[in-house]
Amino acid sequence: MFILLCILHERLQVAQGEKQEQKGQSGILEFETDNIIRNDNKKVKFCRSPPLVSALKASAQEDAASFHFPGHNRGQVAPSSLTLLIGERPFLHDLPELSELDNLFAPEEPILEAQKQVAKLFGASETWFLVRGSTCGVQAAIMATCLPGDTFILPRNSHISAVSAMVLSGAAPKYIFPEYGPRWDIAAGITPSQATEAIKELEMEGRKPAAVLVISPSYHGICSDINGILKLCHNNKIPVIVDEAHGAHFGFHPRSPSSALAQRADLVMQSTHKVLCSLTQSSMLHVSGNIVDREKICRCLQTLQSSSPRYLLLASLDAARAQLSDNHGTIFNKAIDLAMEAKSVIDELPGITLIGVPNFPMFPTFDPLRVIVGVLHLGISGFEADNILYRDFGVVFELVGTQSITFAFNLGTKREHVLRLFSGLNYLSATLMPTDGSVIKSVDITNLPFFDDINMVLSPRDAFFAHKRKVSIDESLGEICGELICPYPPGIPVLIPGEVITEQALQYLLHVKSKGATISGAADRFLSSLVVCDV
Structure with a gap:
């Protein structure tokens, strides 16, 4: 009152x-x-x-x-x-859970009203505010749908939060290997036919998946066929979880892809802080329909979220919703126009490739606000290109890869910054492009896809709790990995606890490390040794 x-x-x-x-x-x-x-x-x-x-x-x-x-x-x-x-x-404004500010785990007044307004705007049955990012949402969604021993279908290029969720839930993974572009070292999405095959393989073993996870869009903005996967899974009464961390803006502009909620996905996580304007670490978890028990979702969130949530984060989610609602349908006009203009200019630069649908024809839908630039024909890695652009032009990218760099346009993107980006890319093109018309060959990474030869001996949960020992990287070949290792960004695991360490995985890790990638998760950041399960 x-x-x-x-x-x-x-x-x-x-x-x-x-x-x-x-x-x-x-x-x-x-x-x-x-x-x-x-x-x-x-x-x-x-x-x-x-x-x-x-x-x-x-x-x-x-x-x-x-x-x-x-x-x-x-x-x-x-x-x-x-x-x-x-x-x-x-x-x-850094206040605790005072009575007038409501209770995140049992909301009755302002938090409840704010979450209801978000659910109405985004088309969800119910929405929960998250103060531990979409990582928390992914973990809660998997824990709410999977029991210990259940099988969970997910893409190999899932975020590390999906792996930690399997440790927490006790679920065992059934991986789908996403379409992969070795020329650019970019993993795309998964297809309905791949999901069908995975479900049939489990049926032949007398198992049924507890849930299916889809990442759409990917970090690079590549969208999977959510609608096709939903039809397949719902016909088999299998809930679909969509990690839409990078797509909270979908559905709010005629040129943006349809949102997962609009396609009736059962559980959807969105990082509101990425393209929308809430504070970093604030996200949302949406539910649609009644396949998943909402009470179980609440219990999982209460287990995973902080008991002392920061109200500035919660209020920023409320504010981001209002900002979006006030300018519904037009708020992204300027950002998308700038991105389209940038793509048309970049596409004309010699030696620089604008990566899009032609490079991934099975995935005709891309996020219009992600621009992926390939530098393969300049004879340098994405990490080297990023160093030059940052050092000489003050251009900061969102995602750097071995053969590409990706930058994210958003509501705050300025034209003068786009012009600075043009200057930097034009400099790379003018100084590194061979004048005789020949193409400099890049390092051959075609045979290095890290997710093409997986042998899981222990579940992620069993491997997490197993006794460990440290061995040299040469001695690690054939051992059972005891730590989660992945280049960051984008946080896609190369080795997951419980998997046999392969030569391909080691080669890939050493390759991206030599190109400047940060390797996260490894106890030895120099990769001279690895932690293995002592079983």
Whole structure:
């Protein structure tokens, strides 16, 4: 009741012209205006804040004698080194689970209302706010659909969160090997026929998958045929989980792909902070239909999420929804136009390849805001190209690979930054392209696809808890891997606990490391040794 009174008081103040939030003031965006009809039949417009943003603002403005956490006490003793960087206001709004701010695990007022508004906008049956990123959403979705010993179908190029979810749930993987472009060292998506084959193979073994995971779009923006996979799985009463971490913006522009929710996927994770405008680490989990037990989802989230969620993260999800709702259908016009313009210019640069549908004809749908540039014909790796562009032009990319670089356009992309990108790519083309017309051959990585020869001896869970020992990389060949190792970005595992270490996997790891990739997950970051299961 107190919160409602605060919100009503604020709205009346604005309607009467006593107070008006300006765009950018206090770090709050200007949201959609409502019309109120006065007695004189004239319309008065005011700025309507989202429910959780309003609650957080009202609570921070209270003249409270605070005897609660956190220790900086509403910014009164915030560390000076950090306040010099970001100011004191973030600390003022860094509040705990006060009664007026609601409870993330049992929401009744502002959080519940904010989540309902998100579900309505995105077309979900129900939505949960996440403060541990889409990693938390992936883990909760798999735990909610898979019991210990169940088989779970997923692409080999799944995010590492899917592997940790199998450790938590006790599920065993049935991998689908995605279409792979060895020329560019890029994994694409999976097809309905591959899903059909995986289900049939399990049926021949007397097993049925507990769920199927689809990553769409991929980190590179490549979309799988979700609709085809959904029809197959739903005919077999198998729930489909879609990791749409990179596609929260889908469905909000005529030129963007259809969202997974619009296609009736059962569980969908979205990293709202990636292309939309919430704070980093804030994401959403959506459910559609009734195949998956919502109560089980709630229990899983309560197990996985922090018991002290940061309300700035939660409020940023509420604010991102309002920003999107206020400009529905037009908000991405400028960003997509800039991306299309960039693609047309880049495609004309000698020696630089614009990677898209022609390179992956089985996947006709790409995210229009992802631009993938291949540098194979310049005779350098993506890591080397990235170093030059960053050092000499101040261009920072989202994803760097062995043969390509990928950059993400978003609502904040500026034309002057696109022009700087053009200058950098033109410099690479002019200085590295052979003048005699010959093409410099790249390192042959065709025989190095790391997901083409998998032999799983232990489940990820059994391998995680097995005794371990460290051996030299030469001695590791043929041993059972005891650690999850993957080049980052994009966080696609090359070796997963429980799998036999193969020569292909070792060659690939050493190759990408020599090209500048960061290898995450390995106890020895130099890869001179590996941790193996002592079984």
